[in-house]
Amino acid sequence: MSYDVFLVSALEDRDTAKLIARRLRSLKFRVWLDQKQENEVFDAKDARDAMNSQSMLVLWSQSAVKSDWVRAAAAVGHSRGDSLVEAALDKTIPYEPFRQHKRFTLDGMTSRKTPPGFADLIDELGRRQGRIGLRDWMGYGAQDEDQRIDWLAAHPADPLAVEAKKKRDKDLGIKPAPAREAIGAAALAAASLRGTSTPPQAATAVNGRKNGAAPLASDGAIKTATLVEDALGFGTMASVGTAIVAMLFLAWVFRSQPAVRPGVSQTAIANSQMVTCPAGTVPRALLNVLEPGEIIDDTQPQVIDDTAEDPS
Secondary structure (H helix, E strand, O other), rough: OOOEEEOOOHHHHHHHHHHHHHHHHHHHEEOOOOOOOOOOOOOOOHHHHHEEEEEEEEOOOOOHHHHHHHHHHHHHHHHHHOOEEEEEEEOOOOOOOOOOOOHHHHHHOOOOOOOOHHHHHHHHHHHHHOOOOOOHHHHOOOOHHHHHHHHHOOOOOOHHHHHHHHHHHHHOOOOOOOOHHHHHHHHHHHHHHOOOOOOOOHHHHHOOOOOOOOOOOOOOHHHHHHHHEEEEEEEHHHHHHHHHHHHHHHHHHOOEEOOOOOOOOOOOOOOOOOOOOOOOOOHHHHHHHHHOOOOOOOOOOOOOOOOOOOOO
16 A cells, blocks of 8 residues: 555654644545554565655654664665655754754644644645645634635645545435446456457556556546447347247247147147047947946845856
8 A cells, every 4th residue: 555654753752643643644644654563673564665655754853863763764765865754853853864854843742732843844745745735724723614615626636625525425425436447347347248359448457557556447448348338238138128029939939729620619739639430429449338238236135046056
């Protein structure tokens, strides 16, 4: 993750560093501060976070000049040229090469007291971020709502204005526009579903990185994604409609037909076999069933003839 400000302080100045970090974050600066730091070792992770920050803010004090961690971090910031910003929490003067650098005086800063040097520090950090007018914003109070609205309207690209717009849209129930990264990914997914090759713009936007920047979808990828989504929506509806028409047509072709035999009023299923006989006759298979036999009255008790000869 990249940061706007990498905040460096001694362990003894941690409370003041937290206060400064809160003030900076209220102005929508992305601030790195290790609040759980317990040692004086400037490790590889600290160096990586420092290199990923646009500015390094070192808070010099009597404790800071004795801290190995502060000196190591300040050396990394100094090696990056113009990224180092220095502030003084007391009258202590740091050693070379930091002695000659400009230091913003924050001596006596508390939650209720803000020294003038803090506004100068904000101007410097804002200049590095391409942000102007932050000193004016800091001067507005709770009763200056109109001035705040005018300031946001005059600086629409400032993170403060962007955050205010997000909050206003959320209150109104307006969903945020899809991110450019998501649009580029949609273009790639849609192209793969269609079996086409990935547009060069979308491939570069999603998979490629330039100068270490995060991948962004190009305007060509966004337009491609929009056209593909429209085509897929129309194609899906057309496919479903065609399938329904085909099913109805097949059902009409292979429907069951009534089979009518001459002289017979009863219908039968078309794929069944029907046997007919001339009028006044019965099928031969029924003759054995219809042959006359002895009629037995089983309502009367039967008399057994003992005089009958034994067949054996």
